[in-house]
Amino acid sequence: MFVDKAKIFVKGGDGGDGIVSYRREKYVPNGGPAGGDGGKGGDVIFRVDEGLRTLMDFRYQKHFKAQRGEKGKPKGMHGAGAEDMIVRIPPGTVVIDDDTQEIIADLTRHGQEVVVARGGRGGRGNMRFATPNNPAPEISENGEEGHERWLVLELKVMADVGLVGFPSVGKSTLLSIVSSAKPKIGAYHFTTITPNLGVVDVGDGQSFVMADLPGLIEGAHEGVGLGHEFLRHVERTRVIIHVVDMAATEERDPYEDWVKINEELVLYNPKLAERPQIIAANKMDMPEAAEHLEAFKARLAETASDREYEIVPISSLTKEGIQELLYKAAKALESVPDAPAVEEVKDVTERKVYKHEARQETTFRVYKENEGFVVESEAIESAIKRVNLNSYDAVMRFARMMRKMGVDTALRKIGAKDGDTVRIGDFAFEFFEGSDYFHE
Known part of the structure; x- marks a missing residue:
């Protein structure tokens, strides 16, 4: 059977979590933080294989998910990055984003590759957050989620x-x-x-x-x-x-x-x-x-x-x-030496790399919803997923970051008071107008 069109789901691997750890050597009193960073998640990569002629394989397997990165380790050792997932496709395959209908790549040559879903960055361990004011932070980050999307593959026969x-x-x-x-x-x-x-x-x-x-x-x-x-x-x-x-x-x-x-x-x-x-x-x-x-x-x-x-x-x-x-x-x-192509391969994963949260310029929107309030911001929602909510220090650090952005001021202007519920993405908090800002 000849299959010349398929719809599949791809997801890059999540980044590994950073950890909280301290030096425990016998002759090193008051050892400092030594929690390592998590490893990067694997990318999903399409690679052209001239031995393939149809998209038949995608009729039976429609989901492709790369492995997540390894967690950070003690003694300042970082977790290993995950291996990339290589998906073989026939020459002549056009890759299209199902949501935007944008042509991602037109793959015609043997060995040609394109990254269709990047893996997430690893979370930082507590050794990354040490400062003179806080030399032993109980702060670590979760790994970033891998990029995911639905793709449509169309095979255009490579004939002379x-x-x-x-x-x-x-x-x-x-x-x-x-x-x-x-x-x-x-x-x-x-x-x-x-x-x-x-x-x-x-x-x-x-x-x-x-x-x-x-x-x-x-x-x-x-x-x-x-x-x-x-x-x-x-x-x-x-x-x-x-x-x-x-x-x-x-x-x-x-x-x-x-x-x-x-x-x-x-x-x-x-x-x-x-x-x-x-x-x-x-x-x-x-x-x-x-x-x-x-x-x-x-x-x-x-x-x-x-x-x-x-x-x-x-x-x-x-x-x-x-x-x-x-x-x-x-x-x-x-007189026609080269096969006509639709698009050249380009970097299309649309991965957003954010600067340090406290320094980035982030736009947000706040509004009242039923009996509570909502903070809407792609960057803030991404940042909160990386916060270790089991760590008091990490939650307070996130609260300070939000306050510097002016989120608490914006909430007070629209009527937020102590004890009101504030939702950010999938997370809900109680709002307080004090130094603690948010309580989970």
Whole structure:
């Protein structure tokens, strides 16, 4: 089964927690703090493997979570960072953020990598918080949570030449006689519902990969028929062979077929109009095909004067013109050396690195909710997750940080009094207008 689209969840590993510890050597009286930092969580990394051809593996495994970092250790030793999680994907995979629909990366080359979810930083141990005023702090941080997101993977077939055209014009038959591929062939529309690939030996040491793509119909750019399932693969091919039923076996006009298919390609992606295109006039062994071909050439000369198209009369049944078509395709490939890509890989994990909490400029919003109050701030919510709420010193340090930001003043202005409940993210506290500020 060919799978060319998948939705998966990725999460970087959480950072390890820092610890509170002190030196305990026999001849070191009043040993200072020696709690080490936690290790960094593992990243989730996509790596291209040219041995893969489908997204089948993602049909059965949809969640990928990297390991968390190790906790800090005594004697000032830091916890080990977790190993990154490597996820193998086939070449031609486009990675899209499911929430924003932003294209994260277009991965085409073997070994190409992109970090899709970064691991969290390790929390600091108490040796990081020692000051002259507090030489033995009972303060440590929890590890930062790893970045998480839902991703959509779309596979665009990496083929040199793509066969396009209406259903039942003979694309699958053509592929079957020029390569060892065995596509399904039938006398009904949409016999081909997934791309078929075949390696074509042109001769003289030349070869290329050809893709028989699902049949296209009018309105495909809007998703009609197989729509986008077809068009995403055309976007990747370097040369287009447009197969036209010149015998009009289904009583359609060959020229109108050609025009409609090209319109769908351009409506989906205007750059496809610039792609080299060879017209394969198929079924020339049928009655009236020669007359239709002459009419096709005449109308093409009248309307397509801005661009020249090569027309190769062929018959998949008698193999007439097949070798000439392959030679022309190989020659066209020489003018398009690189596979077209959608986007270059970029750093897209959107990881926010905050400065020391007491010094960063943080925006926040406070408002009344039912009988309590809410402090809303992405930075503050992230900071509180790292606070060890079992440590009085750590809670007081967080309270001082909030006071310096002006959060307590803002709460008093909207009516907060002693004993009122204040919610920050998933945490709730009692508010006090004293030096303690918050009590859990």
